[in-house]
Amino acid sequence: MSDRAADPEPPSTGDRVPExxxxxxxxxxxxxxxxxxxxxxxxxxxxxxxxxxSEAG
Structure with a gap:
């Protein structure tokens, strides 16, 4: 198991929640x-x- 809080890399764009x-x-x-x-x-x-x-294009 990895601890995401300890992960120094930012999440990929797919993991981010749009503002x-x-x-x-x-x-x-x-x-x-x-x-x-x-x-x-x-x-x-x-x-x-x-x-x-987004799927149409």
């Missing part, structure tokens, strides 16, 4: 519990569109 995703999750988590499912659904739709668009 816009983190920001979107922060906004969703700040909403009342009853409103979060709609936020997660919208985020899911947006990520699916991005993924579909």
């Amino acid at each position: 816009d995703l983190v920001s979107a999750l922060d906004v969703i988590e700040g909403q009342p519990l009853t409103e979060r499912p709609a936020g997660y659904a919208a985020l899911h739709d947006e990520l699916a569109r991005r993924l579909d668009g």
Whole structure:
């Protein structure tokens, strides 16, 4: 087992979480519990569109 905290190399680009995703999750988590499912659904739709668009090219 390797300890990622002790790894001197930064993670590869594929391992990094885009800042816009983190920001979107922060906004969703700040909403009342009853409103979060709609936020997660919208985020899911947006990520699916991005993924579909990247595979098309």
